[in-house]
Amino acid sequence: MSDDSDIPPGGETWVASDAFRDEEGQIGALWLERLKAFILGRRSEDMALVMAPLHIADVGDVLEQLEAQERIALVRMLGERFDFSALTEVDESIRLEIMEALPNAEIARAMAELDNDDAVFLLEDLEKADRDEILSALPAFERLALKRSLDFPEDSAGRRMQTDFIAIPPFWTVGQAIDYLRADQDLPDEFYQLYVVDAAYKVLGTLPLDKFLRAKRATRIEAIMNTGQVLVDALEDQEEAARSFERYDLVEVGVVDENGRLVGVLTIDDIVDVIHEEADEDIKLLAGVGDEEVSDTTLDTVKSRMPWLSVNLVAAVLVSFVIGLFNATIEQMVALAVLMPIVASMGGNAGTQTMTVTVRALAMRELEGGRLRRLIRREMVVGVANGVIFAIFIGVVTAFRYGSMALGAVIGSAMVINMIVAGTFGILIPVTLDRLRADPAIASAVFVTTITDIIGFFAFLGIAGLWFGLF
Amino acid sequence: MSDDSDIPPGGETWVASDAFRDEEGQIGALWLERLKAFILGRRSEDMALVMAPLHIADVGDVLEQLEAQERIALVRMLGERFDFSALTEVDESIRLEIMEALPNAEIARAMAELDNDDAVFLLEDLEKADRDEILSALPAFERLALKRSLDFPEDSAGRRMQTDFIAIPPFWTVGQAIDYLRADQDLPDEFYQLYVVDAAYKVLGTLPLDKFLRAKRATRIEAIMNTGQVLVDALEDQEEAARSFERYDLVEVGVVDENGRLVGVLTIDDIVDVIHEEADEDIKLLAGVGDEEVSDTTLDTVKSRMPWLSVNLVAAVLVSFVIGLFNATIEQMVALAVLMPIVASMGGNAGTQTMTVTVRALAMRELEGGRLRRLIRREMVVGVANGVIFAIFIGVVTAFRYGSMALGAVIGSAMVINMIVAGTFGILIPVTLDRLRADPAIASAVFVTTITDIIGFFAFLGIAGLWFGLF
Structure with a gap:
């Protein structure tokens, strides 16, 4: 050995x-x-x-x-x-x-x-x-x-911030600042810019390291510092801070308290986490799974999925009552029961598509001013266009399957109506939730599909009842 | 004037x-x-x-x-x-x-x-x-x-990279490097680290500016550079590069060609865009809206939504054929047509929940080794638990609504079956797509809901037919 x-x-x-x-x-x-x-x-x-x-x-x-x-x-x-x-x-x-x-x-x-x-x-x-x-x-x-x-x-930004940072006075020279950095052992682990502050720790300017490095030793800090820097309020939501980072391609930003004093800094690695969390949250809210993680326990998972499934059950029972109104109609023509899920399912999908685009656009702040009107106009036209295309398709298939042009016409008309409804509510529901200061991602899906289910079944069974005189 | x-x-x-x-x-x-x-x-x-x-x-x-x-x-x-x-x-x-x-x-x-x-x-x-x-x-x-x-x-990383960067030899002193930075006018706009390279531009080490600034002028670069740095292959997918950035909290990384020569750098602002795009892509793929933007034209939007809606239409027609198998059953008991969408809808929602958690876990590389088995086990149990809870609820409601304990029992059993199926396929479909090297987000939703629709209708109508002897 x-x-x-x-x-x-x-x-x-x-x-x-x-x-x-x-x-x-x-x-x-x-x-x-x-x-x-x-x-x-x-x-x-x-x-x-x-x-x-x-x-x-x-x-x-x-x-x-x-x-x-x-x-x-x-x-x-x-x-x-x-x-x-x-x-x-x-x-x-x-x-x-x-x-x-x-x-x-x-x-x-x-x-x-x-x-x-x-x-x-x-x-x-x-x-x-x-x-x-x-x-x-x-x-x-x-x-x-x-x-x-x-x-x-x-x-908040204050929660996420790092409280170690390098603050220097404006009247120092580059040489003095370098000597200070070389001498001081108690500096933060990583930093990307220096903060130029007055005696009250108000930020006068910032100095990115690359700019600092390229200046001559005799240069005064105030002559080369960047003014008009972006600062973040410590009470500001971290998602707002993340938006500033993205918009202005920052790597580090100063955080100030209510008196404008520099109290910390946010760095890009924290913000990357925030951006990820935010997108993740949107995806999970859309599917109704809360802030679940794969490592959650079984019990936590069961609990976290209950609310959404409960809301969906109530919605499904409501939808079933709408179908129940047409009991007699279905009894006379069982083909209607066989075909009705097609109309509902297409409406649900089209509505989810529009809703997803709207939710993301709201999250990225892309629906300012005239763009919302333009989006609504577009989605209405898209609803009509896709409605007509798929109405023709399913109409023909149905007419052949049941040998009835009339049944094809009925399912086609119901499809057009439901696709337009899908486009409209796919926008209106998330926008309304956003106006009410709720997160537009939450619960939008269950609202949209409940509406497209109800309209889908109602339009199809209603038109069929009228057309074939089954009431 | x-x-x-x-x-x-x-x-x-x-x-x-x-x-x-x-x-x-x-x-x-x-x-x-x-x-x-x-x-x-x-x-x-x-x-x-x-x-x-x-x-x-x-x-x-x-x-x-x-x-x-x-x-x-x-x-x-x-x-x-x-x-x-x-x-x-x-x-x-x-x-x-x-x-x-x-x-x-x-x-x-x-x-x-x-x-x-x-x-x-x-x-x-x-x-x-x-x-x-x-x-x-x-x-x-x-x-x-x-x-x-x-x-x-x-x-690829090579597409996104910035080709301006600062490369210095290992035998320079800190002082020489600073003088070079001060003298050279042709430097990149922004940089966070220096690259220490040999004559063939192979990377020997990196030197973050904060570390560089704190070193004395006489120090040799090779004495303070970081070795064991993370490098990205120019051919590597930008999403892979983004994962390295996140994992190691980087702000800048060198990009090397197939000969290991430094050809460019990726900075965090590009990576933030990639992270955002990737999350956005996942959300949109899940809803089947491709890489749509709110500013797309109406025609582009109609086109981008067609494939998904077409797939869904085919799936819906397939589902309707399954219902068609039970024509005679429904004819004898119209209540079945009224209740059947409840079972399908709950399965669809539960399946979407499981699928979303799985898709995100795959995207974040969280399903390595034993964690996948653990997730499958958990989702099966969650399916059974939520299935039983909601089965009891809907069973009681149905029993009262139709005055039939038997009908309540039928819908309850169908619900339990469909919830277990939802949990199983909510994992298996995205994991299979991932193994086949397809993006697990795409089309998972339509597969999952088609399966839960088919099983939902089949289980409910089939159990009812057997129970009440309607075949």
Whole structure:
């Protein structure tokens, strides 16, 4: 036995054969098996050795791949070597599960090491009692900074901001500023611009690093700083802040309090998360699944889907009562029951299409001024056009299937009516919800399909009843 | 008359009363009216005066608010004062409309001024003949750079990249590098890191500006550069590149060709656009509206919605044939026709919920390894749980409505079956599409709802037929 006996058997070939990520970019199955064996065998040092080179994002991915008890064992075994910022990279349910399994004292120790924005992110979802206990165990300076951030409303810029930033006075020269940056050890980890402030911390200008670097040492800061910079109010919603980032292609923006004092900065990596969350939220609201994640428990999932399914059940029962009005009609002509779902289904789909375009346009603020009128006009014409095209198609098919031109004409007319209704309500429902300051994505789909179902069945059965004199 | 007669009447009060953006953040109605009056009155100088202070993102918003002929008139009247990068901020249909209305010689002049990535973005959607004419009118250096970018596949990192970047040798000192940055006038507009390369332009390391700034002048670059940097292959899909950005919180990444030579860089602002497009695409694919924009013409919209509606029509006709199998059953008991859409509708909704969670999880690469099995297990249980809950509810309602316990039991059992089917196919369809390397968002919805419709009607009518002996 050589003296590297603390390397696991086969350790030499490890990197070559058991790559961390396979060709698909997923975590290698062999790599993961080995890690799990280390955890199970309580081989802390071996485990720490393979975890050490990983980026926090990769640590997050590993945590998500493990079973609940393995995750907690891993964090415990790593101890002080575990970088808590990895928890910002995992699903909320996993994050809470790990945080709740650890003693508050240990969390407090870890929080003191983290960037302010990461610490806030980890603390904000904890129970108030746990949070207070952790805060009180922190050094005064960190405690106050975290408390101030946590006092801002959820999803505000103040909550997301990083409170470390570099502020310099306007009368310094570039040389003085560079010397300051070289000397000061207590700077933020990453920064993209300097903030030029007066004595009251009001922002006079900003100086991106690339511009700063290209200036001569003797140049005064105020001569080269950018004025007219975009600033974000700490109380502003993070989605609003994200829109500023996108609109003006920013990488970092200053956050000011109600007195206009610089209190923190938002960086693009936070904003990328916000943009992602926002789009994700829209998709999930449209399908009625709330803020679900794949790692949610079964019980949470059942609960989160109940409201939407309940609303849909009520709507479906309502629709069925509309059909019930035509009991006698259907009794005389069973073909109507066979054909009626076609009209409803086409209306539902066309309505969902229009609604989706409208919801996205509202989210991107693309329906200002004249554009809404133009969209309504377009959707009406599209409804008529697609209505007529598909009416002819289904009319012909039906006429052949049942050998009745009349039945073809009835289903065709119902189709045209329902497609126009679909286009109209596909716009009106999300726009109305938006005007009422509700999120247009929520519940739009169930409203739209309920209306197209009702109109679809009513128009088809009604026209048929009149045409064939079945009332 | 004073000598500032070229200021429009009322020019002094302009800024105060007719703000560019109103309180909602939309472009002020009065501001826009005034601009339109200038365009109509051919008052180029007045128009240029009000447009001059706008950021290109705001110019883009203004263009989107104008009518087609106003837009082109504005661009023509501004002439050389129009910054073509504003066209990267508008919808594709508006961009093409403006580009097509302008002479190619004028576009060529403008392209020479733009950043390489913006020029590529504007040129890539033009007709090949127009593009070649514009390219041939460009100076050789710009032409070659643009051609190289355009040779990379659509949506690849090479297409999106900016070809201006700062490369320095490893043996320079920090001082030499700073002097070079201060002296060289031909640097990219914005940059966040320096690339340390060998003579063959292979990347040896990267140096973020914040780290660079804090180093002493005498330090050698190779002593402080980051190694193990993330690089992107020029042929890689831009969505893959976006995932690297997100995973590792990058702001800039080097792009290398097949020989590992540095050929360009991707910056976070491009990636933010990609992230947005990708989420937008998923939402729209789920609703079957392709890559539609609110500014598309009516004809384009009709065309873009046809495929999905056609597929849905075929599916609906198929479903109607399934119902047709139970003609005799319905004839004997019309209540079945009244109730059957409830079962189908609940299945469709539950299936869409599961499918949406699955599609998003696939898009975020969250279904690696054991997580897929866990998700399937969860969705089956959720299907059973929600199926039973809603089965009891609708069973009781139906039993009371028709005074028949048996009918309540029939609809309840059909509901449980359909909810389990919904959960199963809500996962299996997108996962299968993903395995077949198709985008799981596309067409999943129509497959899922067709299956839940068929099973819903079949189960309900079939169980009823057996139970009441109607066959």
